[in-house]
Amino acid sequence: MLVTPDIDRRNRRSSRWLAGLVTIVVTSVCLGQSAIHWQNLIGYIPWCLVVGVAFGLGTYWLSRRKCRRRLRVMNRPFPNEWEEILKTRVDFYNALNEFDQDRFRKLVQIFLAEVRVTGIRTDIDDTIRLLVASSAVIPIFGFHDWDYSRLSEVLVYPDAFNDEYQTDGEDRRILGLTGLASLSGVMILSKPALLAGYNGAFAKENVGIHEFAHLVEQQAESHGLPVEVPHDTVRQWIAFVARELKDPQHSRAHINEYGYTNEHEFFAVLTEYFFKSPDSLKHRDPVLYDMLRQIFHQDPASLFGHAHRSPTH
Numbered sequence: 001m002l003v004t005p006d007i008d009r010r011n012r013r014s015s016r017w018l019a020g021l022v023t024i025v026v027t028s029v030c031l032g033q034s035a036i037h038w039q040n041l042i043g044y045i046p047w048c049l050v051v052g053v054a055f056g057l058g059t060y061w062l063s064r065r066k067c068r069r070r071l072r073v074m075n076r077p078f079p080n081e082w083e084e085i086l087k088t089r090v091d092f093y094n095a096l097n098e099f100d101q102d103r104f105r106k107l108v109q110i111f112l113a114e115v116r117v118t119g120i121r122t123d124i125d126d127t128i129r130l131l132v133a134s135s136a137v138i139p140i141f142g143f144h145d146w147d148y149s150r151l152s153e154v155l156v157y158p159d160a161f162n163d164e165y166q167t168d169g170e171d172r173r174i175l176g177l178t179g180l181a182s183l184s185g186v187m188i189l190s191k192p193a194l195l196a197g198y199n200g201a202f203a204k205e206n207v208g209i210h211e212f213a214h215l216v217e218q219q220a221e222s223h224g225l226p227v228e229v230p231h232d233t234v235r236q237w238i239a240f241v242a243r244e245l246k247d248p249q250h251s252r253a254h255i256n257e258y259g260y261t262n263e264h265e266f267f268a269v270l271t272e273y274f275f276k277s278p279d280s281l282k283h284r285d286p287v288l289y290d291m292l293r294q295i296f297h298q299d300p301a302s303l304f305g306h307a308h309r310s311p312t313h
């Protein structure tokens with residue numbers, strides 16, 4: 001989430017209220033304890049006030065900390081090399097207008113400041129970091145007050161891996177994994193698969209976007225939907241997916257069959273498709289496209305269409 005002047009103002013106001021409340025409560029508790037010694041109560045008042053104010057200031061600092069840190073990160077210059085990587089690798093970024101590109105860059109900066117990207121038995125560079133961050137930003141670009149609050153680290157593996165997280169054992173078919181249970185707060189991505197999602201190797205697949213779509217769904221289930229997502233559309237989506245998984249329609253054979261594993265994979269696979277080849281999805285299944293357009297609060301078919309037309313204007 002970006003810190004707009006309005007969000008900063010609201011955070012400052014709520015922090016002041018919280019700090020005031022903490023000051024009053026702590027001072028009162030302190031005085032209550034001191035009241036046991038009534039004869040000394042007057043002498044305790046200044047001390048209790050000092051303790052209360054100290055707690056209040058601490059609360060204000062804690063409550064403002066995230067917002068201030070993000071403002072500092074957003075105000076840092078965006079390195080030219082990073083911009084070059086986005087321009088050469090990320091079609092979505094190139095399709096945005098200048099204002100939205102600025103928003104995208106700031107979201108990337110915030111993501112990389114708050115989530116570690118670590119290579120496991122493999123080197124990672126700015127390209128990998130930028131592609132991980134782009135995969136995170138693309139699905140949530142239509143939301144204005146939403147964070148990957150449960151994610152702390154993305155591990156980048158040198159290749160596909162198996163159920164034991166081995167990249168050199170048998171049955172290595174996993175390209176990405178979003179943490180559950182013991183892996184909570186961690187995502188794993190295969191480096192070659194991540195790169196392939198951005199080099200035009202696949203028409204509808206992007207493992208980075210796929211895994212972040214899982215996170216969006218998990219977080220929305222436990223913390224509530226982003227405000228931009230209409231509840232009716234989600235109800236419509238859930239009913240549609242249940243019907244489709246039970247009785248797959250022949251006309252939807254263009255959807256990667258892995259999506260038919262369960263409702264979560266269906267959502268993640270369709271999210272990749274929606275952002276990778278929106279024109280194709282819209283053309284083949286306009287109703288399905290429209291549901292995803294409302295869920296993500298984005299219209300990538302128009303975005304890419306506009307970007308592709310603009311050079312002739």
Ligand SMILES: [Zn+2]
Pocket residue numbers: 210214264265268
């Ligand atoms: Zn998946």
